[in-house]
Each structure stands twice: as structure tokens, then as C-alpha cells.
Amino acid sequence: MDEEQSRTLLAPTTEYLASIKVFPLIPSIKKDVVVNTALSWDQLTASDVNFAIVRPLVFKYAKLKNMAIVYACFVVRSHFQSEAEDDLAYSGVQLSRASLCEILAMKLLGTFASNQIRLVSVLTASWNPLAGAPREIVNEVCDAVGDDGYIFEPQCALELAIATVSKGFLSSPIVQTVVNDIYAGRVVFSMSSNRSVLADNYKPRPIEIYDCRNAPFLDHYRLRVPRYGAIMEFLNFALLLTTFLLCLSSRDVNYMNGFEIVFVIFALAFALEEYTASKEHGWGIYVADLWNVFDTSFIIIFFAYMGFRIKGLVKTDVNSSEMAFDILACGACILFPRLAFFAVSNNVVVLALRAMISEFIFFIAIAAICFSGLLFTLHNLASDKWSLKGIAWLMVQIWFGNTYLSFGQAESFHPIFGPILMTCFAALSNTLLLTILISILSNTFARIDANAKQEYLFQFAISTIQGVKSDALFSYQPPFNLFAFLILWPLSLILSPRALHTTNVFLIRLTAFPTLIMIGIYERYLAEGQKWRESGSAQYLYNSLTRRVKKIPILDLIGSSSTDMYDAIFDIEVADDLELFESDGEHEYDPLRSMHSMHSPSHDSLRPPSISLPAAPPGPSAGGRRHASLPRSPSARSTRGARSPTASPRRRKNTLPPVIQTSSGEVPTVGPRSPLSKLFLGRREREPSERVAAATARVEALLEDVRALPVNKLKDEMKELQERQARIENLLVTLTRGMRSTDQPVRNGTL
Known part of the structure; x- marks a missing residue:
């Protein structure tokens, strides 16, 4: 059994995930997150706050080994964010507590990093916030919120992190590892949702590590991999743009030609895909990606075009049809940059452009509200000369720099108040407000540029989670999703879940047959980079070529590269006797x-003791005893000179017989070894x-x-105990001798 299969076996079961208690964690975390002052992110991540507040909480909740702890932290974070919006006086404190919950989630997630499948389960498993709550609390929550069918809607930790805009958490390396695995399809799971347009929940897939060797060749689940979904989304958008251009180039106000019908089909399929995406994950996560706002804007333009077009065809109104095509032409302002931004979506300019557009629209809306009073005043002063539309257009021209009109048309409104009002408006719009707008946009760009990586990773996490959808319609590419909806939605009302699942799988494989074949070939032979080159036939073919032919750049894909050589060096086993330095x-x-x-000036005290060997064999007076090795005294060691702490062992000369003579300088041993x-x-x-x-x-x-080592202290204490024991023994010997001397005359008398 390989490593991937073993990890699959360690995946938590659905029963185990359902038995985990989530609700008791939420009030406990809310109680423990005590920050009574407004602190920034840098202050919360400082060492003093980390050791005083964060680490004790991490140790406390890590002992529980509850996989829902990260999800509970984000539930509490969302609560503090809501409190910050409601109570502006303490918004800084509430936001600091919300940031602390995010930091705590990051720290607690690291406790699950030792097991990959467990880490994925913590982030992607759907949790119910009322799991483990008493029945009376569930009833109170139902009464407070209203049981509308969505109160028990499960949600995973990644979705809640996106909803609470936890950019620090989502951009952390450990989370991005899981997000990259989900994006590439190395991790397979199904997100449960009760809001799908067409649900197929007959065979929910557990969390597992994908292995193409154990999966079927035509695996329809691979169509939901975000990486493949992004590629197919780009192709579908290119087809939509192509049909859009063909429709406008062959426009006919009297009837709908073939190009217009094809465009309408593709546009309806695109609108259905966007609708199912917003319904699947909720509007909050859907609009978090700015490009989804662009897509929604194009859908609004398309439906406006359809309204005027149907009116023109039904009532044979040429003006309505012309207006329909004019409205549709405005959609090019969205489609062209939308397709171009697919290739540079991670560029800092594009990331900053998203935020700057939002700031610009907000600022323009505020300015329009402020100057609406001036518009009403000018209309009342010159209602007989100027219409409301004309005054608004004049103000827009002045706003964007045409100040000559403000002085030329000022007296037409009023001889006294007209010049004063128009001069104030020109000064405010061209000097003050435009300067403020430029400063806001510059600060936004600087902020995004400083945190470009974090912003990109946040947007990448959003697109990845949006790519993992459980709705059955996401397995169909436009315009096939439109036909699948028209066929499967009525069948879902009459068929059993198993029959609906069988029909759904058949239609997916039928409509996406070429795509599934390409994905199967890619994952089995090209996805691993060099797997197809490792086959014996390809390598044998490359080795049979001449050196001149091997230098052709395209043939480098077949042969081995320098990276293969580096990997091969570490794959082989090196013998132990291969030494670089001399012994x-x-x-x-x-x-x-x-x-x-x-740390120690001398190590001579721990060297092997020297042995004093006699010049001749020991005589009878020695009693045949071997000479014991005696340690050198400190005085003798000092007379030999101080030895360098880093000096290598010196060789000693001896007069041993050649049989036991060595050149290594070790102390010879006499007798048995x-x-x-x-x-x-x-x-x-x-x-x-x-x-x-x-x-x-x-x-x-x-x-x-x-x-x-600390054993020296123990040796000193043992030596001191031995000395005390020796003193006690000497005292006892002295006492016993005195007692014997007093008893000896008595014994002699008795004898």
C-alpha cells in the first residue's frame, strides 16, 4: 500500500464529522478572546502579545483536538465584526478581537498540519454551528432567526474565512498548500449544499487524495477541478465574445438570424452558470470576486437587450430593435477587458484596479449626492431656460474639467447667484474633490502594491472555492448546461435519486467526451511533468539518436535534463567507506x-588514563598483578603544559612490542582486552x-x-557523599577500637 492510499484510509468518516460538537466551542472562544484595547495586526502578532495571550489559548484548545475549532474561530470573528458595525464607539476593540480570532485560527490550524488529509478535513468539512447544542438553545435560535429552511445550512472553514475577509489566514502558507491542492485536483471532496439548482447527492464523495491510477479513465468528477474549470471558462468566454461580435456584425432589426440565435443561446447558458454559482455559495462569497460583478453587469445588459429586442420583434418596432442592439454594443466595454484580464489576473495593476474602481464608484456616488442640491437649485433658478437633463450634463462637463462653461453660462441661471454658484462648483469639483480622489486612488494603489501577494492569494482562494461546486449543472459546459437543465430538472421531480444520478452521469460523459479524454491523457502521462519521459521506450529512442540530433530543443522533452541528474544522485545508495577526508x-x-x-578550557581530565608499563616482566614480588591505570594528578597535568581546547589528539610514543604497536596514539592494553x-x-x-x-x-x-553534560554535577555530589561516608566509617572505626581497648583486660582476666 503506497503513501497516498494510506492517507486515504486515514480520512475522517462522515459519521465522525457529524459527531463533533461545534456549539460549545463558540461561547468558550468568545469568552477567552479578551482584548480591551484597540490593537493593530502588527501589535497583535508581536512577541509579548503572542506569549501572553495567543499561546495560552492555543495550548488550551489544541488539547481538545476538535477539528471544528478553526470554523468556530471564524464564527466568533464574524460576531465581533457585526458588533463593530453596530457599536461604533468600540469598533476598534471589536475589530481587534476579530483579528485575534483570525490569528488564533492560524495557530490552531498548525496543530493539524502533521496529517495532510486531516488538515484538508479541518478546512473543507462542512460544519453546523448548532451541532452539540442543547435542544432549548436550538429552539431559541430558531425562534430568534426564524426557521426558513437555511438555519442549518452547513459551511466550511474556508467559506467562512472568505465571508469574514480573513486575508491573513487565507494567504498563510499552510492554507495555500490546501488551496493549491484543491485547485490542482490533488484533493477531491464534495461541498454539501442545499441551495443547488439541480442537486445530485446520491453519491457524495468523501475527502480523499486523488490517484489517477485508481480512478476511471472517463472520470466526470474531474470536470469540477478548478484548474480545468478555469481553462474551460476562458474558452467559453472566448466563444461568447466571438458570437457577440458575429451578432453585432450581422445585425438585422426585422428578424433574428443564425448568429444572433447562437449568441442568445450562449448568453443564456452563461447567465445560468453565473446564477447557479451565486446560488451555490451565496451572494456574499460570489460578489467578493470583482470579476463576478463584471459578469453580472454584462448579464444585466443582455437582459435589457432581450427586453427591447422581444418588444421590437413582437410589435415590429424598429426603434426598439435599434435600441436593443445599441444596449448590446455597450457590453463590449465589459467583455473585451474581461477576456484580457484572464491572462494577467495576478498582476499588481489588475489587483489594484479592482480596488480603485470600487473606491472611484463610491466617491462618485458621494459627490453626486452632495451636488444634487446644487442641481435642484439651478433648476429652480432657470426652469424656463434649462431642463433638468441639460443642467446635469453641464455639471458633468464642468466636473471633468471644462470650467469655461461654468463662467460662460453662469449668468443664464441668475445674474447674481448664478456666477457665485457656478464658481463655487468649479472650484470644488476641479480643485478640491479631484485632488481628494487622486489621493484616495494613490493610497489604494500603494496599499495594494504593499500587500499584492496577500490580495492575490485571497482572490485565488475565492476562485478556487467557487470552482468546487456540488451543483450538477457545473459539470456541463455552456451551452450544454442549458440543455441539461431543461432535461434533468423535470426528471428530478419524478425519478429516484439513483436513476437521476445515472442519467446525469450518462449525459455528462456524452457531452464532455473529448474533454474527459484529454484530461485522462494529461493526468496519466503529462501531469507529473516527467512521467511520460521515464518510460523505457522513450528513453531508449532518445539514447539511440546522435549527439547532433539530441541538441534539437524540442527533443529535450524526451531526454533527461539536469534536474533528473540531480534527483538521481540522491536516489542512489552511497557506500559507507566512501570518505571525503582522511581518517x-x-x-x-x-x-x-x-x-x-x-565552554571548557581543558579536557585532559576526561582523557584515557596513562599506563605505567615496566621495562621488564614483573617479578615475583609483584605477585603477578597487572599495573592499574592511575589518573594524573593536577600538578602533573600542569607541568605538562596547557593543552588547546580544540587541539587534536597527539600521538604518544611507546615501547610496546610490534605485535600490539599502533600508530594511532591509543593507550595500549596489557593482558586480556x-x-x-x-x-x-x-x-x-x-x-x-x-x-x-x-x-x-x-x-x-x-x-x-x-x-x-549535567552529569558532572552529579559526580561532584556523589564524590561529596563518598567523602562523608568515609568520614563516618573512620569515626566508627575509631569508636570500635576504643571499645575493644576497654574490653581487652576483661577478656584477659577471664582467660
């Missing part, structure tokens, strides 16, 4: 030995002397490292 102790460098030598000496010197006859010397040097280095 002699004079040239060996031990990092641990050098590091510990900085100890187990340690057998370990390092047992193969002396078979191994070179340099290896024996290196082994001895390593032992000496380890002995020197031992000195830096």
Missing part, C-alpha cells in the same frame, strides 16, 4: 567537539591503522563532550 585524527574535525570546547577495546581494536589485523586511529579519536571526542 587520521590529526585532520578530523568534529563540530560537536569544537562547540563544547568553547576489555569489550570496548575489542569493539574498536578487534579487527586491527584486517583494517588499516588509520581507521583504528579515527575510531579512537572519536571516542576521545565523545568523552570530552561528556564533560559538558
Whole structure:
């Protein structure tokens, strides 16, 4: 069983996820997030706040090992954001608490990072906020909110993070790892939703790691992979733009030609796709992506065109048909940049353009409301000369720089108040308000430029979550989704869930047969980058070519590259005897030995003790005893000179017989060898002397490292206890001798 299969087996089951209690976490987190002052994000992530507030909370909730803890943090964050909007006096404090919830979610998510499938489950599993709540609390919530069928709508942590605009959380590396896996299709799961236009919930897919070797070749679930969905969305948008241009180029006000009919079909299919997307995830997540606002604007233009076009065809009104085509032509202002922005969607200019358009529209709306009073005043002063439309158009021209009109037409409104009002309006619009607008847009661009990566990752997370949809219509590409809706929606009312699922799968594979074949070939032979090049036939063909032919750039795809060579170096097993440096102790460098030598001036006390060997075999007076190794005294060590802490072991000369003579400088052993000496010197006859010397040097280095360990303190305490024990023994011996001396005359008398 490979690693991917083992990870699949560790995926939490649906029963286990349903048994997790979510509601008790929410009031507990709300109670523990105590920040009573307004703090910025940098202040909340500072070391003092982290150690004083964040870390204790992380340790507290990490012990629970509750997979819904990240989701609960965002539920509390949404509560504090709502409180900040309602209570403006303490909005700073509430926003600080909301940011702390986001930081806490980031920290707690790291506790699940050891298991990939568990990490994915924490972020993508759908949770019910009332799971684990008492029945009376559920009833109170139902009474407060109103049980409209959506109160128990499940939602995952990623969706709630997008809804609460948690850009720091979504742009963190651990979250982006999961988002990238979802986008590339390496992680497969089904998001549950009860708001689908056409639901097919017969076989909900559990969270798993995708393996193309175990999946069918025509896997219709791969059509919902966001990466493939983005490519097909670009192609569908290009087809929509092509039919749009053909429709306008062959316009006919009397009847609908073929190009116009094709455009209407594609536009209706595009509108159905956008409607199902907004219904699937909710309007809040849908409008979070600015491009969806552009798509919605084009749909509004299209339906306005359809209204005037139907009126013109039914009543044979040429003016209505002309107006319909004029309105449709305005859609080019959206379609052309929308298609171009597909290629540069992650550019900082495009990211800043989104925010600047929003700021510009908001500022223009505020200015229009402010100057509506001036419009009403001018209309009342010269209602007989100027119409309301004419005055509004004059004010727009003055607003965009044509100040000559304000002075030329001022007296036509009123001889006294007209010049005063128009001069004030020209000064405010061209000097003050435009300067403010430029400053706002410049600050917006600077802010987006500073946080361009975070903004892009936030938008990328939105598009990825939008790509993972459970609605059955998303498996059909326009215009087939329109036909699938017309066929499957009536059948869903009469067929069983299994029959509906079978029919749905058949229609998906029938309408997307070429696309599924291309996806299957890509994932099995091209997706891994070099998998298709690793086959023996391709490599054999490349090796059979001449060197001149191999230099052709296109053939580099077949042959091995430098990256393959680098990978192969680390794949092979290197023998242990392949040494770069000499084994002699004079040239060996031990990092641990050098590091510990900085803390201790000398290591001679831990060196192997010297042995005093006699010049001749011991006589009978010695009793045949071996000479014990005695440690050198401090005075003797001082007379030999101070030794450098980082010096390598020196070689000692000895007069041992040639049988046991070594060149490594180790202390010779007389008589039977100890187990340690057998370990390092047992193969002396078979191994070179340099290896024996290196082994001895390593032992000496380890002995020197031992000195830096806390065992020295224990040795000193043991030595002190031994000295106390020796004193007590001497005292006892003295007392017993005194008692024996007093008892000896008595015994002699008895004898």
C-alpha cells in the first residue's frame, strides 16, 4: 500500500464529522478572546502579545483536538465584526478581537498540519454551528432567526474565512498548500449544499487524495477541478465574445438570424452558470470576486437587450430593435477587458484596479449626492431656460474639467447667484474633490502594491472555492448546461435519486467526451511533468539518436535534463567507506567537539588514563598483578603544559612490542582486552591503522563532550557523599577500637 492510499484510509468518516460538537466551542472562544484595547495586526502578532495571550489559548484548545475549532474561530470573528458595525464607539476593540480570532485560527490550524488529509478535513468539512447544542438553545435560535429552511445550512472553514475577509489566514502558507491542492485536483471532496439548482447527492464523495491510477479513465468528477474549470471558462468566454461580435456584425432589426440565435443561446447558458454559482455559495462569497460583478453587469445588459429586442420583434418596432442592439454594443466595454484580464489576473495593476474602481464608484456616488442640491437649485433658478437633463450634463462637463462653461453660462441661471454658484462648483469639483480622489486612488494603489501577494492569494482562494461546486449543472459546459437543465430538472421531480444520478452521469460523459479524454491523457502521462519521459521506450529512442540530433530543443522533452541528474544522485545508495577526508585524527574535525570546547578550557581530565608499563616482566614480588591505570594528578597535568581546547589528539610514543604497536596514539592494553577495546581494536589485523586511529579519536571526542553534560554535577555530589561516608566509617572505626581497648583486660582476666 503506497503513501497516498494510506492517507486515504486515514480520512475522517462522515459519521465522525457529524459527531463533533461545534456549539460549545463558540461561547468558550468568545469568552477567552479578551482584548480591551484597540490593537493593530502588527501589535497583535508581536512577541509579548503572542506569549501572553495567543499561546495560552492555543495550548488550551489544541488539547481538545476538535477539528471544528478553526470554523468556530471564524464564527466568533464574524460576531465581533457585526458588533463593530453596530457599536461604533468600540469598533476598534471589536475589530481587534476579530483579528485575534483570525490569528488564533492560524495557530490552531498548525496543530493539524502533521496529517495532510486531516488538515484538508479541518478546512473543507462542512460544519453546523448548532451541532452539540442543547435542544432549548436550538429552539431559541430558531425562534430568534426564524426557521426558513437555511438555519442549518452547513459551511466550511474556508467559506467562512472568505465571508469574514480573513486575508491573513487565507494567504498563510499552510492554507495555500490546501488551496493549491484543491485547485490542482490533488484533493477531491464534495461541498454539501442545499441551495443547488439541480442537486445530485446520491453519491457524495468523501475527502480523499486523488490517484489517477485508481480512478476511471472517463472520470466526470474531474470536470469540477478548478484548474480545468478555469481553462474551460476562458474558452467559453472566448466563444461568447466571438458570437457577440458575429451578432453585432450581422445585425438585422426585422428578424433574428443564425448568429444572433447562437449568441442568445450562449448568453443564456452563461447567465445560468453565473446564477447557479451565486446560488451555490451565496451572494456574499460570489460578489467578493470583482470579476463576478463584471459578469453580472454584462448579464444585466443582455437582459435589457432581450427586453427591447422581444418588444421590437413582437410589435415590429424598429426603434426598439435599434435600441436593443445599441444596449448590446455597450457590453463590449465589459467583455473585451474581461477576456484580457484572464491572462494577467495576478498582476499588481489588475489587483489594484479592482480596488480603485470600487473606491472611484463610491466617491462618485458621494459627490453626486452632495451636488444634487446644487442641481435642484439651478433648476429652480432657470426652469424656463434649462431642463433638468441639460443642467446635469453641464455639471458633468464642468466636473471633468471644462470650467469655461461654468463662467460662460453662469449668468443664464441668475445674474447674481448664478456666477457665485457656478464658481463655487468649479472650484470644488476641479480643485478640491479631484485632488481628494487622486489621493484616495494613490493610497489604494500603494496599499495594494504593499500587500499584492496577500490580495492575490485571497482572490485565488475565492476562485478556487467557487470552482468546487456540488451543483450538477457545473459539470456541463455552456451551452450544454442549458440543455441539461431543461432535461434533468423535470426528471428530478419524478425519478429516484439513483436513476437521476445515472442519467446525469450518462449525459455528462456524452457531452464532455473529448474533454474527459484529454484530461485522462494529461493526468496519466503529462501531469507529473516527467512521467511520460521515464518510460523505457522513450528513453531508449532518445539514447539511440546522435549527439547532433539530441541538441534539437524540442527533443529535450524526451531526454533527461539536469534536474533528473540531480534527483538521481540522491536516489542512489552511497557506500559507507566512501570518505571525503582522511581518517587520521590529526585532520578530523568534529563540530560537536569544537562547540563544547568553547565552554571548557581543558579536557585532559576526561582523557584515557596513562599506563605505567615496566621495562621488564614483573617479578615475583609483584605477585603477578597487572599495573592499574592511575589518573594524573593536577600538578602533573600542569607541568605538562596547557593543552588547546580544540587541539587534536597527539600521538604518544611507546615501547610496546610490534605485535600490539599502533600508530594511532591509543593507550595500549596489557593482558586480556576489555569489550570496548575489542569493539574498536578487534579487527586491527584486517583494517588499516588509520581507521583504528579515527575510531579512537572519536571516542576521545565523545568523552570530552561528556564533560559538558549535567552529569558532572552529579559526580561532584556523589564524590561529596563518598567523602562523608568515609568520614563516618573512620569515626566508627575509631569508636570500635576504643571499645575493644576497654574490653581487652576483661577478656584477659577471664582467660
